[in-house]
Amino acid sequence: MRNYGYFEEGQIGSVRDLRLWRRILAYCRPHLAWLVAAVLLSLLVAGATLSLPRLLQWAIDHYMVAPNLAAEARISGLGRTALVYGLLVATVFTGGFVQVVVLEWVGQSIMHRMRQDLFIHIMDLDLAFFHDQPTGRLVTRLTNDIQNMHEMFTSVMVTLFNDFLRIIGILAILFWMNWRLALVMSIFVPLSITSTALFSRLARDRFRAIRSQLALLNSFLQESVALITVIQLFGRQQETLRRYGELNSEYLRRALSQVKLFGTFMPLTEFMGSAAVALILWYGGGEIMDHRLTLGELVAFFSYMRLFFQPMRELSQKYSIVQSAMASAERIFQLLDRRSRLTVLAPPWRQRPVQGHVRYEGVSYSYDRRKEAVRDIDLEIRAGETVALVGATGSGKTTLVSLLLRFYDPDQGRILLDGTDLRHFPPRQLRRIIGIVTQDVFLLPDTVLANIVLDSGAGATEVEKLLAELGMTRFVHRLPAGLDTRIGEGGLELSAGEKQLLCFARAMFRSPTVLVLDEATASIDSASEALLEEAVARAFRGRTSLVIAHRLSTIRRVDRIVVLAHGRIVEQGSHHELVAAGGVYSELVQKELSGLSDRAGEWKPV
Ligand SMILES: Nc1ncnc2c1ncn2[C@@H]1O[C@H](COP(=O)(O)OP(=O)(O)OP(=O)(O)O)[C@@H](O)[C@H]1O
Numbered sequence: 351m352r353n354y355g356y357f358e359e360g361q362i363g364s365v366r367d368l369r370l371w372r373r374i375l376a377y378c379r380p381h382l383a384w385l386v387a388a389v390l391l392s393l394l395v396a397g398a399t400l401s402l403p404r405l406l407q408w409a410i411d412h413y414m415v416a417p418n419l420a421a422e423a424r425i426s427g428l429g430r431t432a433l434v435y436g437l438l439v440a441t442v443f444t445g446g447f448v449q450v451v452v453l454e455w456v457g458q459s460i461m462h463r464m465r466q467d468l469f470i471h472i473m474d475l476d477l478a479f480f481h482d483q484p485t486g487r488l489v490t491r492l493t494n495d496i497q498n499m500h501e502m503f504t505s506v507m508v509t510l511f512n513d514f515l516r517i518i519g520i521l522a523i524l525f526w527m528n529w530r531l532a533l534v535m536s537i538f539v540p541l542s543i544t545s546t547a548l549f550s551r552l553a554r555d556r557f558r559a560i561r562s563q564l565a566l567l568n569s570f571l572q573e574s575v576a577l578i579t580v581i582q583l584f585g586r587q588q589e590t591l592r593r594y595g596e597l598n599s600e601y602l603r604r605a606l607s608q609v610k611l612f613g614t615f616m617p618l619t620e621f622m623g624s625a626a627v628a629l630i631l632w633y634g635g636g637e638i639m640d641h642r643l644t645l646g647e648l649v650a651f652f653s654y655m656r657l658f659f660q661p662m663r664e665l666s667q668k669y670s671i672v673q674s675a676m677a678s679a680e681r682i683f684q685l686l687d688r689r690s691r692l693t694v695l696a697p698p699w700r701q702r703p704v705q706g707h708v709r710y711e712g713v714s715y716s717y718d719r720r721k722e723a724v725r726d727i728d729l730e731i732r733a734g735e736t737v738a739l740v741g742a743t744g745s746g747k748t749t750l751v752s753l754l755l756r757f758y759d760p761d762q763g764r765i766l767l768d769g770t771d772l773r774h775f776p777p778r779q780l781r782r783i784i785g786i787v788t789q790d791v792f793l794l795p796d797t798v799l800a801n802i803v804l805d806s807g808a809g810a811t812e813v814e815k816l817l818a819e820l821g822m823t824r825f826v827h828r829l830p831a832g833l834d835t836r837i838g839e840g841g842l843e844l845s846a847g848e849k850q851l852l853c854f855a856r857a858m859f860r861s862p863t864v865l866v867l868d869e870a871t872a873s874i875d876s877a878s879e880a881l882l883e884e885a886v887a888r889a890f891r892g893r894t895s896l897v898i899a900h901r902l903s904t905i906r907r908v909d910r911i912v913v914l915a916h917g918r919i920v921e922q923g924s925h926h927e928l929v930a931a932g933g934v935y936s937e938l939v940q941k942e943l944s945g946l947s948d949r950a951g952e953w954k955p956v
């Protein structure tokens with residue numbers, strides 16, 4: 351069972367969390383100059399926007415309703431005012447445009463950096479982490495959460511500043527123009543603020559609910575696609591569809607409940623705005639009759655009100671964007687803070703030649719902290735020795751070699767390489783010293799050559815040389831385009847045996863000091879088998895080798911056989927010694943010789 355609780359989707363970072371803001375701002379720092387420019391620009395835009403209603407007032411009071419001015423003077427005055435108005439509108443437009451471009455660019459750059467940081471971080475995490483994580487959740491982290499942050503940077507950060515500026519500016523102007531009227535309008539401010547606050551709280555709760563459902567949906571989708579072969583093979587489509595349908599419907603339900611909330615709230619604010627207009631119309635009309643207000647001022651007042659209530663309305667939306675972005679930030683940083691459990695002890699191992707002397711001392715490891723996969727393993731493999739691991743399925747063979755490669759660290763005991771605890775080796779360097787052909791083959795959808803050299807930048811000649819040394823030239827020559835044959839998605843599908851040969855060549859290309867083969871010959875066809883046997887025999891020479899193998903043919907070549915049962919070493923010795931001893935191993939050999947091995951699902955090796 352997966353631990354779905356590690357990064358709780360519902361977990362929400364608080365908007366007031368200063369620590370979080372500091373980390374977000376650290377990402378903004380490289381773009382500080384641009385952000386300051388955007389803020390300055392918003393001052394300009396706010397100034398221009400706020401002078402528009404005043405201009406309107408000017409046009410009305412000085413030219414439209416000015417009976418003692420000549421008609422021509424009024425027309426030319428209106429023309430001039432209109433021109434200034436046009437210029438101001440152009441300023442607002444241009445300023446706004448530049449602001450959007452700048453913010454969009456800064457936002458994208460920051461997201462690019464974050465995505466990069468996250469991915470680099472994830473690549474280095476220990477395998478135990480991935481066993482606990484549904485992949486869909488990691489994908490959500492790199493897509494949705496990053497997108498949320500982006501939205502905050504572009505549509506909120508500076509516009510929020512704009513809005514505040516505008517609200518404060520308008521209030522000041524209105525009180526200055528006619529404080530009685532402004533006071534009347536102010537009745538609506540607390541109303542607007544309370545309903546906005548209420549709305550943002552409700553919106554946040556719904557948002558949380560939607561997010562956690564989306565994460566479930568993503569994980570399920572991802573896992574279903576990954577397991578499609580199994581699902582189709584065992585006819586699980588109906589059940590899978592049903593489960594997906596349930597998750598999807600729940601998502602719809604939650605999304606609709608948010609829509610409902612927005613649907614109620616938006617008209618409500620609209621209504622409040624209109625009610626305010628009606629009130630001002632009534633009160634302002636009276637003020638005009640009493641000559642305490644001009645017509646132009648009233649018109650300007652209405653324009654300001656529109657400018658005032660619009661940001662008030664958007665404030666709540668923006669608040670919820672900030673809120674979800676903070677939640678995303680919290681989760682992103684949490685993931686970034688998740689240190690690999692594989693720490694490197696001081697002093698770290700320094701690059702120097704390794705003999706390949708391996709020693710397990712009282713090693714135990716459990717995947718789930720309950721049942722131990724390997725227990726009290728004491729095993730010494732001398733430099734240059736070849737040791738075979740055999741045992742029933744699930745007896746801990748793969749676990750034992752995974753520990754050697756530091757895919758995990760032992761819970762108890764330690765493993766030494768040339769007398770140095772493995773924990774002093776940075777995993778990357780260790781994996782250069784120890785080559786492995788894993789039980790499950792992993793190939794990139796790329797050329798055969800690329801799969802062998804990976805990112806080492808080596809060329810075909812070096813690979814040809816290696817293949818010749820291993821006697822594997824024939825294998826590559828059989829392929830349609832030799833080393834340049836594309837495999838995997840959109841290319842040639844290799845047979846299971848060919849894949850293993852390729853993985854073997856890949857491991858050998860790094861000329862490892864210690865070679866680990868995990869059932870490398872398990873599913874091989876007879877043509878490839880002969881080839882691989884020959885290659886493996888050559889590979890064993892002069893290096894420490896640990897092989898988990900099926901076949902007597904491979905095991906006969908080894909110096910020593912170690913038999914595992916239920917995570918413990920139960921026997922060890924040479925083939926002849928173990929057969930003579932008449933224990934677990936000799937039983938296995940008997941089974942294989944009498945042709946029972948194919949049926950004996952429980953006992954795999956030999
Ligand atoms: N990633 C994992 N998470 C949890 N338990 C695991 C994991 N991998 C293996 N185990 C458990 O650890 C035990 C040993 O598994 P291991 O893969 O080492 O067996 P094995 O000897 O390699 O078997 P096989 O011959 O089938 O490859 C098994 O009981 C298995 O269920």
Ligand SMILES: [Mg+2]
Nearest residue numbers: 747748749789
């Ligand atoms: Mg295994």
